[in-house]
Amino acid sequence: MRLNGRTITDLVYQILVLDGHVAPSLPRTAVVSLAQAGGTFGSVVTVDPRRITVGLDVRPTSLADRQAIMDSLKRRLHRGVLELVTDDLPGRVLPVVCDGVGVELYTGAYANPVVYVQVTFTAPDPSRVDVEPLVYGLTTARTACPIGTDSVAPRLWLYGASTPVVNPVVIVRDHTGTEVMRLTLTGSLGANDALAIDGATQQIDRFASGVLQTGTNSGLGWLTSGRFPLLDPTDANPDAPAWGTIELAATSGTPTGLVAYHRRW
Amino acid sequence: MSSAILPPSAVRRLGVPTLRPTAVHQWQASRLSPTALTGQAATLARAGTGTFTDSGGGTVTAVHSMPRWESRTWFGAPAVGLRLGTDDLSWPLDWPLGTLTLLLEGVNMGTANTSGQGLVYAGLDAGTGNRLVVRGTGTTFAVDLVIGANTSTATFGAAVANPDPVQLVVQVEDTGTTQRVRIGGTDAGTPVAFSAWGTAIARGTFPSGSRLRLNRVGSAGAQGNAWVRRCAVYAGLLTLDESVDRL
Numbered sequence: 001m002r003l004n005g006r007t008i009t010d011l012v013y014q015i016l017v018l019d020g021h022v023a024p025s026l027p028r029t030a031v032v033s034l035a036q037a038g039g040t041f042g043s044v045v046t047v048d049p050r051r052i053t054v055g056l057d058v059r060p061t062s063l064a065d066r067q068a069i070m071d072s073l074k075r076r077l078h079r080g081v082l083e084l085v086t087d088d089l090p091g092r093v094l095p096v097v098c099d100g101v102g103v104e105l106y107t108g109a110y111a112n113p114v115v116y117v118q119v120t121f122t123a124p125d126p127s128r129v130d131v132e133p134l135v136y137g138l139t140t141a142r143t144a145c146p147i148g149t150d151s152v153a154p155r156l157w158l159y160g161a162s163t164p165v166v167n168p169v170v171i172v173r174d175h176t177g178t179e180v181m182r183l184t185l186t187g188s189l190g191a192n193d194a195l196a197i198d199g200a201t202q203q204i205d206r207f208a209s210g211v212l213q214t215g216t217n218s219g220l221g222w223l224t225s226g227r228f229p230l231l232d233p234t235d236a237n238p239d240a241p242a243w244g245t246i247e248l249a250a251t252s253g254t255p256t257g258l259v260a261y262h263r264r265w
Numbered sequence: 266m267s268s269a270i271l272p273p274s275a276v277r278r279l280g281v282p283t284l285r286p287t288a289v290h291q292w293q294a295s296r297l298s299p300t301a302l303t304g305q306a307a308t309l310a311r312a313g314t315g316t317f318t319d320s321g322g323g324t325v326t327a328v329h330s331m332p333r334w335e336s337r338t339w340f341g342a343p344a345v346g347l348r349l350g351t352d353d354l355s356w357p358l359d360w361p362l363g364t365l366t367l368l369l370e371g372v373n374m375g376t377a378n379t380s381g382q383g384l385v386y387a388g389l390d391a392g393t394g395n396r397l398v399v400r401g402t403g404t405t406f407a408v409d410l411v412i413g414a415n416t417s418t419a420t421f422g423a424a425v426a427n428p429d430p431v432q433l434v435v436q437v438e439d440t441g442t443t444q445r446v447r448i449g450g451t452d453a454g455t456p457v458a459f460s461a462w463g464t465a466i467a468r469g470t471f472p473s474g475s476r477l478r479l480n481r482v483g484s485a486g487a488q489g490n491a492w493v494r495r496c497a498v499y500a501g502l503l504t505l506d507e508s509v510d511r512l
Binding site: 081133192209256 | 283284310321323328336511
């Protein structure tokens, strides 16, 4: 187990318990009760935060050493958001916050420095995220975007060209080819121009020769209609496998770009 | 009616918790941002287009100054790094020149094989003043700590071929009166022991306005050719195992 990339085995003798990190987290749809009728699903979907419990066997050499270890543990645990990586899935991280530390004295003897420490973490978003992203070039052809088990809001870069790309459009389709969303922009991307679109923050940055454009020239001013791209598991058939796709279009010119995202599980 | 001055709140943090690395500088290409995790805003510049390879093996052409997030195999698994050729990535340098460890992970695409090409540079854009330089020697990498007219130099203990994955760990030791450097890490997965310490020289500090830069020495030096996935600076002397993956 690593916290912010660092093991805690230098502080503890062994990790006895690691619980709560394996179970799949499923979205829960609200249920609306109806009078004299069966209830129905509402429009609100939530996921519960994940709670993880870690039990540590700490074997200090003295009471002073015990306090030094507790101080070190506190320094590492109370740093805001921590990235938790477990040994069974080293390629995925889970952002957590430590919200509890309990210390139990073995046999209740204060003079015995050996203690059991129980640390609890809360992951507000229960999904784990790949450490390494996936990056795929985009063209006017459909580009398959493999995802995990949870939805992903990707980042995109749209590139200009010497023959300007006018009014670029980002189109997301499901694995059958049915369009599920599109983002329509209004503007002209020249040879040194680019747009950086962040699907998570719903931000569009416009760059001219690498310089971020602001004010009336900012990228968000290009936003015309549609939705920011979202790659959703319901648009994929991982058994095939067949994935949702992203493609680019434009009124004129040949749009190209890049999509990058971390799969979520 | 009496009043009392209460002690300050024991919890003074405001707002939501955020990721707070312990490094003084931490940049990871896998975060898909040139900006460092430790907050230093990046300048990424490249005149003209540049190509790179995506996760599907396709070739992508990025326009002027747009990052080239290239997928390559890193220790047997796909990983994304920033491809640097005619590109120039730099951050403000806001940490002191003291006892520190600099970690750089990437693939040598030729920088080590060209003498004088810069891989990592900390100092003034002019390439003058007190500075820390990791450069190619023609066969491997070397580190120079230049303080005034004195230089402490150490050389990586393995020949670095193209395209070897390398993990470079540069340590700067500051005794309070002198400073010196050494370099170790791995080449193509093989551990490379720390070199001998370079000459201990009278200590110095980075000049005001210094920047941390990848791929060239100063803003006008010869640009290297590399794929970089991580650059981090930690206070203290850390080994490779202690510094890899640590935030």
